Amino acid sequence: MVSSNDVNKLFLQAVLSRRLISTDLGKVLWKKAIQAVQAVDDNLQIPYNGTEEGWGDFVGALNTTLNPLDLELSRLHDENTGIEMYALVNRKGDEVAQLASDYSPLEIAYFKALVEQIMLAPNASYSISSLAALRESSTLKSAMSKTQAETVLASFVTKGWLHKSLKGRYSLATRTLLELLPYLKSTYPDEILECVICYEILTRGKGCYTPNCNVRIHDHCHTKYRQGNSKCPSCQHDWASETNAKKLIWIGEKAAGADDPRRRARRRSTVDGSDDEDDEPSQSQAMDDDETPEPTQTQRNKRSKAKRSASVSQADETMEVDEDEEEEAPRPRRSGRRG
Template identity: 55%
Template sequence: MVSSNDVQKLFLQAIISRRIVSQKLAVKLWEKSVDAVKAADETIEIHFGEDRNSWDEWITKINAALNPLDLELAHLHDQQTGKELYALVNRKGDEVAQMASDYNPTEIAYFKAIVEQIMLAPNEAFCVSSLAALREVNTLKPTMTKTQAEVVLGSFVAKGWLVKSKKGRYTLAQRTILELQSYLRSTYPDEVLECTVCFEMVTHGMACNTPNCKARLHESCYNTYRRRNHSCPSCSESWSTGDKKIVPVGEAAFRDGQDKLKRRTRRQSTADGSDEDGEGEEDEEVEEEPSQQTQSQPSQSQRKGKGKKKAMREDTMDVDEDEEEEAPPTQKRVTRLRG
């Protein structure tokens, strides 16, 4: 029996299969879900609106239904383009959630160790070199070989948890920032930066170079702000074109050799996913790894339904990504990575 509640089911199935979608594509999926249900039963009255208020009400309704499952349809803005992105995330980080992961405890501990080095990177670079990432296997108990670590690193990139640049450095992907933001804020309260304009987390953008000024802006927020303002939003220092009052945040702030610097006090990650305070330790000196090309992303596999729901689902899922030219690439969905 078809009901108006099937709209939510079809919409969430479409979101899950795509993992992260832009707001524009999410609205289109909502519309397709409504059309699919109406096609199955024309007598059903369902509200759909393209205006922002209707969309916000729809998201509130979805999250109210997801709340008992500790899930949320969360959103953030792309740090470079400013595009609004949505994803279904798990807000519960206990052991039960960890057991649902495709990764074993050692791999989860390895991921947390890499995230730690990214968050503690000097100069607000928020990145770590490939060699430094591989050295993190030495902190694991039990450990893994570097060959195994390379495979796991490739998996982190392919599944959207990390991004590997052309220079061979790893940074946090949008998925990690969105799904693990609570963990990042609670574990690294002194390292998490917020955009002075939109107040979302910053790992890539711009910073005011005035001493003691805390202004940090996403690249998209900075570009929008500079169209109408020529001074820092925090300290009011003039940001004249061509001067050194603005410095980068993120990989552009990485300096050769900074991976050789003495580490700050860090939390030792263990295979059971716990964090223990440890003393700062000095890394052995190593040479920088040659630049590498970004690893390719695997294509996603879509699920098939049955009967009438199958027809409805296929109608809903049949939204061409080309309908939104800049929609995020479809990737294979994985379960929550928690620790």
């Protein structure tokens, strides 16, 4: 015999099969669940009855039912689009372990290492390059091959755990921010930023350019805020002029490689669970932003020699030839090499 609780069951099954849904899709699934139950018993009284006004009450009542199971239908705005999204999340225990049903322990360790590097990325860029992501796989206790790492990375993107930009940089996707939010807040409390408008976690957006002003805001929240306001919500500095608008600080991928002397302390989790901190990034870490290594001493010497022996235009041409030869052509053998 059907009951109004069957609406909850059908709705939750639909959510679990999709993992992440928008508010609009959630309302459609809710109404479909009501129609399915009423098709069996059209005299059944169903609370809220699928009305637009009843959606919030339905979610609240559903979460009350899920509370003893430490589950919650949680919502978060997508940082790229501003669309409100919902997911069924676990609010107790090790949230990273939620990946265990889909991935092996080694792959989970790889994901956790990627999350750490993204959260500790310099300049609040909250992203890492493809090169850095692949290199992270070699730091695991059981190192992955490059091919394996590429396959797993693609899977993380396909299943909504990571976002890969057109520039090839990886950042945390909405699904990860929703499902692992308690883990992120407890593990990286000093790295968490919140939007001053919606009070949700922020890994992509803008910040006020005024010194000592801590205002950080999502791009979509900034767009709505600027429709009726022209000043910073905290320090009241003008944001309206084109000049001041360009001064706003980037947060997220656009901040990668920015000219900012401040560096976050990078914590490398060791196998035994201890943490090591480095005040300055290593040479390989410094390459994360643009994937371009610093010139070697040999390259510097060649450039200096070229400048001294020719004009400026000839020097530029010589430098290009030297760099191409060093990267593509093998080193010439020394004359007089002993056999």
